[in-house]
Amino acid sequence: MPTVNGMNPDLSVDAVDRSFGDRQVLKDVSFTVASGRLTGFVGANGAGKTTTMRIILGVLAADSGTVSWRGEPLGREIRQRFGYMPEERGLYPKMSVLDQIVYLGRLHGLDAATARRRTMALLERLELAERANDHVQKLSLGNQQRAQIAAALVHDPELLVLDEPFSGLDPLAVDNVVTVLRERAAAGAAVLFSSHQLDVVERLCDDLVIIADGTIRAAGDRSGLRDQYALPRYRIEVGGDAGWLRDQPGVTLIDLDGRHATFDLEPGFEDQPILRAALDRGPVHAFGPVRPSLAEIFREVIQ
Numbered sequence: 001m002p003t004v005n006g007m008n009p010d011l012s013v014d015a016v017d018r019s020f021g022d023r024q025v026l027k028d029v030s031f032t033v034a035s036g037r038l039t040g041f042v043g044a045n046g047a048g049k050t051t052t053m054r055i056i057l058g059v060l061a062a063d064s065g066t067v068s069w070r071g072e073p074l075g076r077e078i079r080q081r082f083g084y085m086p087e088e089r090g091l092y093p094k095m096s097v098l099d100q101i102v103y104l105g106r107l108h109g110l111d112a113a114t115a116r117r118r119t120m121a122l123l124e125r126l127e128l129a130e131r132a133n134d135h136v137q138k139l140s141l142g143n144q145q146r147a148q149i150a151a152a153l154v155h156d157p158e159l160l161v162l163d164e165p166f167s168g169l170d171p172l173a174v175d176n177v178v179t180v181l182r183e184r185a186a187a188g189a190a191v192l193f194s195s196h197q198l199d200v201v202e203r204l205c206d207d208l209v210i211i212a213d214g215t216i217r218a219a220g221d222r223s224g225l226r227d228q229y230a231l232p233r234y235r236i237e238v239g240g241d242a243g244w245l246r247d248q249p250g251v252t253l254i255d256l257d258g259r260h261a262t263f264d265l266e267p268g269f270e271d272q273p274i275l276r277a278a279l280d281r282g283p284v285h286a287f288g289p290v291r292p293s294l295a296e297i298f299r300e301v302i303q
C-alpha cells in the first residue's frame with residue numbers, strides 16, 4: 001500500500017474496488033491520510049473522488065477492499081467522529097443556519113449549550129455570524145458553502161472529508177476557509193479534501209493523492225512529489241542576452257526572452273558548466289532548477 005508519508009497513517013484505504021453495473025469506477029484504490037495534515041485529493045471529472053469519499057464515510061459500500069481508522073475497520077461509532085461535506089450538500093433550505101448547525105452538532109453527540117457555542121464560534125470564524133438567523137435558502141451560494149463547512153466542523157471531527165469545499169467561493173473566502181482548515185489540521189485533525197482548483201491544492205495541501213480513471217496514479221507529500229517529477233529543467237537570468245545558450249552542448253532552449261531563459265539539459269550533462277559559461281560572459285542574477293507545478297505533475301501522471 002502506498003503510504004502518503006512516513007507518518008501515522010490514520011485513515012487507510014486498502015485495495016478498494018467499486019463498480020456501478022458493469023462499469024468499474026474504482027480499481028484497487030489504496031492510500032492513507034495522516035492526522036495533522038491536509039491531504040488534497042485530485043482528479044479529473046468522473047475520476048472517482050466522490051465515490052471514494054462516499055465509501056470512506058460509509059454512504060456507499062465497497063465491492064471489495066477495506067477502509068480503516070487507526071487500524072480498526074470503520075463502523076458507525078468511529079464514523080460519528082468524522083465530519084463530511086458531501087458533494088450534493090445537505091442543509092435544509094428552510095431552516096436557519098444556526099438552528100441547523102446546532103442540530104447537526106447534537107446529532108453528533110454534543111449537548112445543546114456546547115453545540116450552540118461551537119456553532120457561533122465557527123460562524124464567526126467563517127465570517128458568517130451575521131447571517132446566523134437567516135434561512136439557508138436566503139444565503140448566496142458562497143455563504144451556503146461556508147455554512148456547509150461549519151456543519152462538517154461543528155463536532156470537532158478527527159477526520160474531515162470535504163468534497164470540493166472551495167467551489168463557488170471567491171478568493172478571499174477561499175483564504176478564509178484555508179485558514180480554518182489549517183487550524184483544524186494543526187489541532188490534530190486529518191483533513192482530506194477534493195478540488196479541481198490545482199492552484200488552491202498546491203497552496204494548501206501537505207500531501208496529495210492523484211486519481212485518474214478509478215486508479216491512484218501518485219500519492220505522497222507535495223514536495224517529495226515535486227522532486228520525483230522534477231524535469232531536468234533550469235531557469236537563468238543573466239546581465240546580457242542569453243542567446244548563447246543555444247550553442248551550449250546538452251542544452252535545449254524551451255524559452256528565451258532577452259536576459260531570461262528556460263532550458264532542459266540532456267541526460268549526462270551537468271548544470272555547473274552552464275553556470276560557469278554564463279559567468280564568463282557577465283553577471284548571473286538567477287540560476288536554478290525549475291520545480292514542476294502541481295498542474296504539470298497532474299498532467300504527467302494522468303496521461
Ligand SMILES: Nc1ncnc2c1ncn2[C@@H]1O[C@H](COP(=O)(O)OP(=O)(O)OP(=O)(O)O)[C@@H](O)[C@H]1O
Pocket residue numbers: 020025043044045046047048049050051052087
Ligand atoms: N450512483 C451511480 N451510478 C452509476 N454511476 C455512477 C454513480 N456514481 C458515480 N458514478 C460514476 O462513477 C464514476 C466516478 O464518479 P465520481 O463522482 O466518483 O467522480 P469524481 O472524481 O468525484 O468526479 P467529479 O469531479 O466530476 O465530481 C463516474 O463515471 C460516474 O458517472
